[in-house]
Amino acid sequence: MKIAVLGTGAVGRAHAARLDELGHQVTVGTRDPGATLARTGADTMGNAPFAAWLAEHPGIRLARFADAAEDAELLINATAGHTSLAALKAAGSGNLAGKTLIDAATPNDFTTPVPVPMPSPWGTPAPILDPVNTDSLAEQIQRAHPEAKVVKTLNTLAAHLMTAPATLGDGDHTVFLSSDHHDAKQQAGALLAAYGWRDIIDLGDLTTARGTEMIQPLYLALTRALGHEHFNIKIIR
Amino acid sequence: MKIAVLGTGAVGRAHAARLDELGHQVTVGTRDPGATLARTGADTMGNAPFAAWLAEHPGIRLARFADAAEDAELLINATAGHTSLAALKAAGSGNLAGKTLIDAATPNDFTTPVPVPMPSPWGTPAPILDPVNTDSLAEQIQRAHPEAKVVKTLNTLAAHLMTAPATLGDGDHTVFLSSDHHDAKQQAGALLAAYGWRDIIDLGDLTTARGTEMIQPLYLALTRALGHEHFNIKIIR
Numbered sequence: 222m223k224i225a226v227l228g229t230g231a232v233g234r235a236h237a238a239r240l241d242e243l244g245h246q247v248t249v250g251t252r253d254p255g256a257t258l259a260r261t262g263a264d265t266m267g268n269a270p271f272a273a274w275l276a277e278h279p280g281i282r283l284a285r286f287a288d289a290a291e292d293a294e295l296l297i298n299a300t301a302g303h304t305s306l307a308a309l310k311a312a313g314s315g316n317l318a319g320k321t322l323i324d325a326a327t328p329n330d331f332t333t334p335v336p337v338p339m340p341s342p343w344g345t346p347a348p349i350l351d352p353v354n355t356d357s358l359a360e361q362i363q364r365a366h367p368e369a370k371v372v373k374t375l376n377t378l379a380a381h382l383m384t385a386p387a388t389l390g391d392g393d394h395t396v397f398l399s400s401d402h403h404d405a406k407q408q409a410g411a412l413l414a415a416y417g418w419r420d421i422i423d424l425g426d427l428t429t430a431r432g433t434e435m436i437q438p439l440y441l442a443l444t445r446a447l448g449h450e451h452f453n454i455k456i457i458r
Numbered sequence: 459m460k461i462a463v464l465g466t467g468a469v470g471r472a473h474a475a476r477l478d479e480l481g482h483q484v485t486v487g488t489r490d491p492g493a494t495l496a497r498t499g500a501d502t503m504g505n506a507p508f509a510a511w512l513a514e515h516p517g518i519r520l521a522r523f524a525d526a527a528e529d530a531e532l533l534i535n536a537t538a539g540h541t542s543l544a545a546l547k548a549a550g551s552g553n554l555a556g557k558t559l560i561d562a563a564t565p566n567d568f569t570t571p572v573p574v575p576m577p578s579p580w581g582t583p584a585p586i587l588d589p590v591n592t593d594s595l596a597e598q599i600q601r602a603h604p605e606a607k608v609v610k611t612l613n614t615l616a617a618h619l620m621t622a623p624a625t626l627g628d629g630d631h632t633v634f635l636s637s638d639h640h641d642a643k644q645q646a647g648a649l650l651a652a653y654g655w656r657d658i659i660d661l662g663d664l665t666t667a668r669g670t671e672m673i674q675p676l677y678l679a680l681t682r683a684l685g686h687e688h689f690n691i692k693i694i695r
Contacts, residue, residue: 335592336592336593337593337597337665338665339665339666339668339669340662340663340665349591349592350591353590353591354586354587354590354591354675355572355573355586356573356574360574389694389695390694390695393694394694397676399679422680422683422684423683424676424679424680424682424683425577425679425682425683426577428574428575428576428577429576429675429676429679429683431576431675432576432675432676432677432678432679432680433676435672435673435675435676436672436673436676438591438666438668438669438672439634439661439666439669439670439672439673440669441669442636442661442662442666442669443659443661443669443693445661445662446659446660446661446662446666447659447695449695451695452693452694452695453693453694454691454692454693454694455691455692455693455694456680456689456690456691456692457626457627457630457631457689457690457691457692458626458627458684458686458688458689458690
């Protein structure tokens with residue numbers, strides 16, 4: 222399948238590499254491919270320069286958001302949450318129409334000041350969420366692109382576990398699905414199964430993405446308390 | 459130990475009965491004991507009249523919030539989250555001073571209208587959270603009663619599992635602790651162990667209660683998707 226992975230950070234790289242390995246035709250989307258390839262230092266999250274990563278994955282193409290989206294049969298939003306709406310606007314509603322759009326992003330807000338912030342795993346004030354509680358990033362994306370079929374999933378765990386669940390606890394942990402589109406949910410579920418997911422809980426319509434997006438503060442507190450990100454939720458029932 | 463359980467709903471009853479069984483001297487606190495005992499119908503959550511429940515637990519006393527709190531060495535806030543601040547004000551800061559106050563409440567807001575509400579397990583619009591994101595009910599309680607030692611815990615699962623974790627998955631699932639007070643956290647941890655909890659994660663200071671309180675929308679979505687509340691989170695790591 223032709224798949225566009227939007228975003229060049231850890232989440233985008235994890236998906237692109239794994240999908241390439243699974244035999245898909247993968248294009249990574251970015252705002253400005255020239256600028257992305259020109260960077261020589263680590264990014265803000267400590268990832269190695271994208272050009273070095275891309276050189277190790279000769280089967281993967283890099284393109285502008287719109288070019289990546291146009292050719293794709295399925296898309297994954299792996300951009301940072303606070304940049305997702307802009308990235309998808311650049312991808313273009315027409316290029317998303319009728320296609321499954323897997324949204325794995327978290328709407329972290331690093332800039333709004335908080336009287337007493339939660340401490341983050343990195344020793345700095347933790348981000349808050351925006352939107353939260355009465356809305357979600359997934360719903361914002363769906364409203365901005367009504368002809369896309371948004372599926373929220375994989376936003377509850379670390380990038381390296383999203384695409385390789387078997388590397389933790391024999392793969393016996395949980396991932397969630399939220400979407401208003403039954404067929405897109407089926408397609409996302411098949412992709413999750415290909416990644417190795419066995420415990421997939423369908424939460425219902427896209428409003429339930431509020432629930433999984435709001436896991437983020439607990440996720441950050443756990444990362445800090447445990448001292449690593451090699452963990453995930455299992456729903457015991 | 460003399461323990462006050464504030465609240466007469468399912469959470470309060472679960473704690474009171476279990477603590478009584480464990481040999482503690484339990485007083486349930488309520489706003490108006492006469493009114494609580496006079497009710498003959500089920501409450502809004504479908505619980506049987508309190509008087510009938512109390513008759514089956516002759517070792518448990520019912521008292522006004524302040525009377526219950528005054529005598530107690532340890533307190534559990536088992537009131538509905540939107541009434542917790544009023545209940546604890548009635549209990550009185552002086553009666554809470556220097557004592558461990560376990561806060562198991564969820565700040566559900568059932569009244570603020572939401573453009574597109576999440577569906578609840580009961581078929582009605584789901585409540586939202588207030589406070590959320592930049593603050594938590596636990597922190598509000600701590601600020602209102604600076605001499606109390608607030609510990610947020612047990613707010614992430616159903617009442618019947620809080621006090622009897624072994625009834626699900628052999629007890630192999632997780633509960634969280636958040637507090638600014640080390641000694642109170644130790645005391646709450648000992649109580650959790652007496653209930654049967656084995657996997658207790660210390661998340662850190664009380665700001666991390668935002669993380670566990672914000673589990674509520676996922677909890678409601680899961681209750682709806684699974685069709686029951688006999689589930690809990692296990693952190694696989």
